Amino acid sequence: MPLIAWNDSLSVGVTTIDAQHRKLVDTLNQLHDAMLSGQARQLTGSILERLLQYTREHFSAEEAMMAAAGYPGLAEHRLRHVDLTRQVEGYVTRFQHGEITLNLHLMHFLRDWLTRHIQSEDRAYAPAMRARGLR
Numbered sequence: 001m002p003l004i005a006w007n008d009s010l011s012v013g014v015t016t017i018d019a020q021h022r023k024l025v026d027t028l029n030q031l032h033d034a035m036l037s038g039q040a041r042q043l044t045g046s047i048l049e050r051l052l053q054y055t056r057e058h059f060s061a062e063e064a065m066m067a068a069a070g071y072p073g074l075a076e077h078r079l080r081h082v083d084l085t086r087q088v089e090g091y092v093t094r095f096q097h098g099e100i101t102l103n104l105h106l107m108h109f110l111r112d113w114l115t116r117h118i119q120s121e122d123r124a125y126a127p128a129m130r131a132r133g134l135r
C-alpha cells in the first residue's frame with residue numbers, strides 16, 4: 001500500500017501542476033517504502049533531500065504560474081510556501097543530525113502536509129489559471 005494513492009481529489013485540473021504534485025506524491029511513497037523495508041539512513045536521507053529539492057522547485061514554478069494568471073492570493077500563498085518549506089527543512093536538518101528517525105508519525109505528517117495544501121490552497125488558484133488558458 002502506498003502512503004498516498006493518487007486520486008481525483010488531488011487533481012487541481014491544471015496538467016503542469018498535477019504532474020509536479022504527482023512527483024511529490026511519488027517521492028513520499030518512495031520514502032515510505034524505504035522506511036517500511038528498513039533501508040539505511042543514507043538512502044532515506046537522500047530521498048528526504050530530494051523531497052525538499054522538488055518541493056522548492058515546485059513552489060517556485062507554482063508561484064510563477066500564479067503570477068502569470070494574475071492570481072490575487074499570490075502573496076499569501078507564497079508565505080504559506082515559506083512556512084511549508086521551513087517545516088520540511090526542520091525535519092531534514094534534524095534527520096541529518098541524527099536527532100530523529102524516519103517513522104510513521106513523520107510519514108503521516110508529510111502526507112497531510114502535502115495533501116492538505118493541495119486540496120485547499122492549491123485548488124483555490126486553479127480557476128484563475130484555467131481562465132488564463134494555463135495548462
Ligand SMILES: [Fe+2]
Pocket residue numbers: 062077081117121122
Ligand atoms: Fe502551493
Ligand SMILES: [Fe+2]
Pocket residue numbers: 021058062118122
Ligand atoms: Fe502545489
